[in-house]
Amino acid sequence: MATATSDFEPWLSEKLKSLKTDEGVFGSYISGILESEDSVDEKKDALEGILSEIVEKDISTHIDEIIEKWESCRPKEEIPKPVTDVDVRLAQLLESQAPSTTTRREYTDEEKKIREAILSQYSQLSDNEEDVANDDEAASPDLVKNTNAADVHAAARERREQARLDAQKKKEKDKEDREKQKQLKEEKKEKRKTQKGERKR
Template sequence: MAASKFDLWLIDKLRSLKTDESVFGSYISGILEGEDTVDEKRDALEDILSEIVKKDISIHVQEILEKWEECQPKKEAAQPATDVDSKLAKLLESQTLATTTRREYTDEEKKIREAILSQYSQLSDNEEDQAQEEQNESPDLVKNTNALDVAAAARERREQARLDAQKKKEKDKEDREKQKQLKEEKKEKRKTQKGERKR
């Protein structure tokens, strides 16, 4: 799937903040695509960006939210109900409605008509009984859970992205600690070597 205008912008934005756009980008997109309110999205974005940057967090969050809104397809404004009602009324007025004339049936035609109607009503009753029997035979109809499945999958993706971001943060922290420790050890070695040279 091709990256959207917003995705491309977000990648550049995260690169400018010197962070891993693949981990944080998917997590931020997951938050924005969710069903949460704008305030909930803002809070979640502030939490994430607080891990990336130390200052101007609210400015970055506002910029992301504005760009997201700008890149969303515009929804057509709904026509007022009165407009639809008035159009329907005009349409009905312009059409000429066919009027039916009542036909008088002879006694013989009435008997035939009643026989046909009674035959169809019996068939209808039999069909209803048959449908009821079929329903009783298979009461375990499968419930459609597509919407629930999609929501659960989206929730799972967001959670996975959050966990990935947390792991990356912890790994980065460990790497910084190791680098700091190696620097200290090198510093100590140099001090020791200088001390030995002086003797």
């Protein structure tokens, strides 16, 4: 994914600059969406939500352009050659089933709170997923459930949620700044009117 990032990030940065928006905040949020394991339709929906905050028209054109560029920058995965040797296939199968050890990352209190809020929001499994999970547990009570994919998915969602919150904060701050500038203009205008009135007397 390194080559995808090295080609895509600068392009996205320029694209966001051309749309007159903060490429630092929105760029990381858009990259997080594209790097997720969501379907293309889900990615398009998420991008539409962001771009509707930035531009008013041609949103679908911008979305298609971003996804097309992302796809072209991603390295093509090599298709593995079929293995015919039974011994080699058996060895690969045994390797894939070997228990993996992972190290746990320690989170700060603030990160834990954010993580818990996000996980609780997305922790509701559909009935089908719950049934599959229950079947797996019943079939192999001695095996430890591998949660790597779920952890990676949750971390990606966490990053996207944080980026969305940052973007929202920036948007609100920009709005406040515009209001303050507008108010200052009004005050100066009133002051000038008052001064003109005093001079006429």
